Amino acid sequence: MRSKSIAWRLALAFAMVCALVLSAIGVFLYRSLASELAFRDDMALLGRLEQVRALLADSDSLDALQARPRLYQNMLGNRDSLLLVRRADGSSVIAINPRQRELPALNALPREQMPQRRDVLTWQASDGAELALLSGQAQGPNGERLTVIAGKVLSEREQMLGSYRLRLYLSVGLGALLAFALGLLLLRRGLQPLRQLSEAVRSIDLRSLDRRLPVEGTPTELREPVHALNAMLARLDDSVQRLSQFSADLAHEIRTPLHTLLASNGQALNHPRSTAEYQEVLASNMEEFERLKRMAENLMFLARAEQAERALNLQTLSLQNVGDELCDYFEPLADDRGLQLQNHMHGELLADQQLLQRALGNLLANAVRHADPGTLISLQRRDAPGMCWLQVHNHGPIIPPEHLGKLFDRFYRVDPSRAEPGDSGGLGLAIVQSIMQLHGGEVRVRSDAAGTLFELGFGTRR
Incomplete structure (x- = not known):
């Protein structure tokens, strides 16, 4: 709708501003003209008044002045002017008053006083006409005391000002309309890049998220939004790619246990078996079901963590106790592999106890699974400015550098062939990363000849 159009709103605002500016200029010019008139x-x-005073003083006699009335009418030049010269007894020497208007009583200026603008009196006659009047004393040729009244009807001035006001109203109206039309035209031209940008955005769909909006030729004001949109498209493209990869990995991970279940059940149904053999098949199936259950629980946790649906139960934890409990839990598995667990964590940390235990437990399970037999797995704490780092260190095969950046991706395994029935389905490290994101921390890994080191970083300035 036009009422919601930015171009129409801006053009209307531009027209209103122009109308206000033109009105202000018109009022100033109108007042200037009125003042000048x-x-x-x-x-x-x-x-x-001064001319009549001089004329009276230089004349031969008052009778000679009375004999030439048309001369004074011609001198005044129009029917809107009046001139009265009166003797001391009130009789008229010169009486030019075309409309015979009644005049008010005026205080005449002394003969020796120079008239000023403040001495001019404005008076409204009975017929509604407005007059400007000035009265002063004068002296006749024989020393007579005379009174001079000069006046002018202001109708001409009012007509001129009325005509000027009408032109001013028309000019302001036409100027506002012209400003609106030109503003709308210029705004539509100026918004053309925005329409082109909209067309470019409209052409991008789920199959073309790799496309980017053009930056070259884009107005400076739109470059920042274009960069922001391109960054958003890059994030969407990355999210869609990761979702597609996740779907493929999930299908692959689920397909393996399902295939195993179908194969074992098919063989059990095709050939008669003893009770012990059926029990063995069921036990094998239970392992696969447990694997599927762990995978579903891990995926549910990751989904809730990404949506920030899990509220943190922050409390001050003793790292020594947390480490001792984890070492006691993993000690039987470590003994089976000939590994030794040591806890060197100390001090306190503000964190969610269950999530911290799960993150460290996943790292310990990963370390026990991949450590070389007869080696040491240690839990340590390292403090840095503003950070507390919890470390899990083990000695085992070196992880190639090209795999380090992908370890925390879902379903990612450095060596898929080494997957074991008790593993997390490639989701353990992804869960660790989600837990650290919930805490506002970070996780990193380093692997070299000295061993593999996972570090959980918690901010200490909260």
């Missing part, structure tokens, strides 16, 4: 009329009256 008032100044011109007032100065004309002041000059007329």
